Amino acid sequence: MSGASIVVVGSLNADFVVHVARFPVPGETLRGDGFAVMPGGKGGNQACAAARLGGSVALAGQVGRDSHGEWLRRSLEDAGVDAHLVAIDDGVGSGVALITIAADGENHIILAPGANGTFGPDRLAPAVPLLRSASVVLLQLEVPMDTVIRAAVEAHSAGATVILDPAPAGAVPDQLLSLCSFVTPNESELAVLNGDAPEDGETPLDVIDARARRLLARGCQRVLVKLGSRGVRLIEPNDAWHWSAFNVKPVDTTAAGDAFNGAFAVALAEKHTVESALTFASAAAAISVTRAGAQPAMPTRDEVERLIKGRD
Numbered sequence: 001m002s003g004a005s006i007v008v009v010g011s012l013n014a015d016f017v018v019h020v021a022r023f024p025v026p027g028e029t030l031r032g033d034g035f036a037v038m039p040g041g042k043g044g045n046q047a048c049a050a051a052r053l054g055g056s057v058a059l060a061g062q063v064g065r066d067s068h069g070e071w072l073r074r075s076l077e078d079a080g081v082d083a084h085l086v087a088i089d090d091g092v093g094s095g096v097a098l099i100t101i102a103a104d105g106e107n108h109i110i111l112a113p114g115a116n117g118t119f120g121p122d123r124l125a126p127a128v129p130l131l132r133s134a135s136v137v138l139l140q141l142e143v144p145m146d147t148v149i150r151a152a153v154e155a156h157s158a159g160a161t162v163i164l165d166p167a168p169a170g171a172v173p174d175q176l177l178s179l180c181s182f183v184t185p186n187e188s189e190l191a192v193l194n195g196d197a198p199e200d201g202e203t204p205l206d207v208i209d210a211r212a213r214r215l216l217a218r219g220c221q222r223v224l225v226k227l228g229s230r231g232v233r234l235i236e237p238n239d240a241w242h243w244s245a246f247n248v249k250p251v252d253t254t255a256a257g258d259a260f261n262g263a264f265a266v267a268l269a270e271k272h273t274v275e276s277a278l279t280f281a282s283a284a285a286a287i288s289v290t291r292a293g294a295q296p297a298m299p300t301r302d303e304v305e306r307l308i309k310g311r312d
Helices: 042-052 067-078 114-118 121-133 145-157 187-193 205-217 256-269 274-288 301-311
Strands: 006-009 013-019 033-040 057-064 082-089 095-101 107-112 136-139 161-164 222-226 232-236 239-243
Touching: 006 042, 006 121, 006 145, 006 256, 013 067, 033 042, 033 067, 042 057, 042 067, 042 136, 042 256, 057 067, 057 114, 057 121, 067 082, 082 114, 082 121, 095 114, 121 145, 136 145, 136 256, 145 161, 161 256, 187 205, 187 222, 205 222, 205 232, 205 239, 222 256, 232 274, 239 274, 256 274, 274 301
Parallel strands: 006 057, 006 136, 013 095, 057 082, 136 161
Antiparallel strands: 013 033, 095 107, 222 232, 232 239
């Protein structure tokens, strides 16, 4: 592949997944079942989602020289992702995620970054030509911040649409926000980005809008807040719009946000309107939560289009 309309810069992880009836309290041991090892990482997930939906996608990231790394690269290539920019670090293992999924589909995740953590900005150099020619660039925060910023600088300077998924949530510098066309937190990530404590229950929409506008004031162009079963909310300086979620029964919400971002990138790369892109992305996310796993749950284009047509 000489180029890609969508370039993802991010993590690749081996996901170790176990299902439980409920999450344990501190010091408690619970019996789990349904253990599986699946390809994951927010970068890999979003690249897989976009490719499965028909996007022309390249992923820049890093794995260790181990069996997990070989498997992660191969699974992405099988999904249609150009993985030639996935580097290998001989000094560390590939990243892993320990994922516990409760009966209601909610999850707890612990990350050990491995080679994702040593993917410094100097190692991004081979990806710069693709970043400068991409239509859409997808970023997350499972690789070092300096690497994310360099990718955003290169993409923004060339006129690409830059989408930042600020997860795992943490402090994000204004420099990065100012380079983003869209920032796409969920409601708890939005709280953390503003230095607030996430609410125990649903965050009121007026609070979400106020927090989003604080991010807008720091430089990003638009904020898309992913609200799970409540849908998605787009906030601009003077307006806010809401898209309702598709009604599905969740099995595993692990990569719903990644399905959303990958699908949103595909629709924008195809020059859809933002409204159409958000409907497309919401449908992809809805389908993903009805299946177990991260990359194995990503839907095809036909599935997404059928779901949208069924609601129309």
